[in-house]
Amino acid sequence: MEDISLNGSLAGSSNGFHLPSKIAVVATQRQMRGIAIVGLGYWGPNWVRNFSQANGIERVVCCDFSRERRDLIKSRYPSVLVTENIDQVLNDPKVDAVVVATPVNTHFEIAIRCLKAGKATLVEKPLATSGEQAEVLIRMARERDLTLMSGHTFEYSAPVRKIRELIGSGELGDVLYINSVRANLGMFRRDVNVAWDLATHDISIILMLLGEMPIEVSCQGESHYHDRVEDVARLTLHFANNVIAFVHVSWLDPNKIRHTTIVGSRKMLVYDDTAPSEKVRVYDKGVTKHPYYDTFGNFQLSYRNGDVNIPRIEESEPLKVECDHFVDCVKRGISPNSDGHSGLRVVKVLEAADRSLKNHGQPMPIAAGLRI
Ligand SMILES: NC(=O)c1ccc[n+]([C@@H]2O[C@H](COP(=O)([O-])OP(=O)(O)OC[C@H]3O[C@@H](n4cnc5c(N)ncnc54)[C@H](O)[C@@H]3O)[C@@H](O)[C@H]2O)c1
Structure with a gap:
């Protein structure tokens, strides 16, 4: 040695x-x-x-x-x-x-x-x-x-790494919310529910992109084919500073969907992992808040509809x-990069989701010690 x-x-x-x-x-x-x-x-x-x-x-x-x-x-x-x-x-x-x-x-x-x-x-x-x-x-x-x-x-996928780079460079501004959908018909599992099977991917991506743990997690879901093994679930991850992430996972969908939207304060991004190419699109779209000077405390919103940019991504398996x-x-x-601690963080989010599922979607806190 x-x-x-x-x-x-x-x-x-x-x-x-x-x-x-x-x-x-x-x-x-x-x-x-x-x-x-x-x-x-x-x-x-x-x-x-x-x-x-x-x-x-x-x-x-x-x-x-x-x-x-x-x-x-x-x-x-x-x-x-x-x-x-x-x-x-x-x-x-x-x-x-x-x-x-x-x-x-x-x-x-x-x-x-x-x-x-x-x-x-x-x-x-x-x-x-x-x-x-x-x-x-x-x-x-x-x-x-x-x-x-x-x-x-997915932490090793080129589009996800590109998105991380874009967020890190400030291109999107502050991330306001993320919406992620991962659905298909099957494959049903018996040992774990759809959240432990599919949402694992979205959670690991979201934690990597945001670089922090949620404060609390809520989850709703239902089992239709195997007793107490939910085949459809929706998780909500609440982060500090009003950042929120939704994850919808399903084994019961007519289409294969792997679609993530990331809305930032400057720009918005759509990642479609099922697209044959051009999986990531950055939209120069946003909302600006303007104060009304005649009515103190009031404001109006204006909408920006700019260009769509498709970043070049070197695909690799x-x-x-x-x-x-x-x-x-x-x-x-x-x-x-995805070491044991990274695995533990994802499991902690899934555990909180399980607790929430059993309590009709009530938000469950995540221990502060686990924050990244
Ligand atoms: N990273 C990804 O994108 C991804 C995708 C699919 C599955 N997975 C993961 O891969 C794992 C396997 O999933 P799968 O869909 O291939 O499951 P599977 O049920 O199709 O295959 C599991 C295999 O393990 C064998 N096996 C079970 N216990 C064993 C033991 N003690 N010794 C030797 N063989 C044993 C079974 O005979 C079976 O062939 C799961 O953890 C799943 O979450 C990851």
Whole structure:
């Protein structure tokens, strides 16, 4: 093992991309020769594809109970190793890291086993099913000096990163509100409701864009097909300074929708992730408040309808960016952008949403200690 000086990396950071820091951090160069993917259902094969093509990865081990899934993966990627037994993954000295892509209610148990076995661990979203579980994972990873990453894929998508850049540069002015819709017909899950499945993406995007935690969260939803597993939900996140975000998620919609509107005090932005190109549009539209000088205290509003700008965005597969980032973080021993703390924050918002759901949409506070 070789010590390297990472001048400027946010090794201890719990949020944000690796921005320049004044503190020089010493991290350890580690091996990343082999990786295992546990869970080869709908999503796991995307990880297999990316790691099979990743530079420097000599060994890809794929694990699933299902023989059918293992056979499918082996037929697509003949060079990977397949196993039904996770112990084989955990005892393999050439496997340095594991991606957990199993159903959400198994994340904690499997991630604990990976960390205990000394493997760097990336857990698909959401990190765990409770804040307590997420905290245990964070502590274990820290004590063992292992990388723990949350699979917040959209934080690695080029349009989302462009939006973050636009907000950061002040282009939109102050963000006033966000409205995000993520809907489709299916895929129904039994272990978690639609908020834990789909809103995880929107929450991670919103927290990253605003750089802060909500003060309180309310949520309403309904289950129509599986008892107490809501298939449609609407979350409201209240932030400081009257900033508000709405998230509508549904497994019961005739159309695939991934649409986010961000209204700023200067400009407004629309992000349509289903658009084949030009996913982000910035509208020079807004409202100006003019005082009436003859009637003290009164005012009138004028509306601005300016140009629409479509920023140039270099598209890349978010999962590839995420995959490369994980490998880089493991090798350099640095904290990922979507680290365990980032996963914990999303889980805390989802927990508050659950409490609100059970209380007919009453707003639930978020502990101040978690603010970013
Ligand atoms: N980041 C994204 O955009 C994104 C998209 C879809 C799903 N996901 C996440 O990926 C994960 C998996 O979702 P999915 O849709 O692929 O689920 P899925 O039900 O289609 O597949 C899960 C697979 O895990 C296997 N499995 C379960 N327990 C196992 C164990 N202990 N050992 C080995 N294999 C086991 C099952 O046999 C199954 O093949 C979830 O956490 C989900 O939230 C992320």
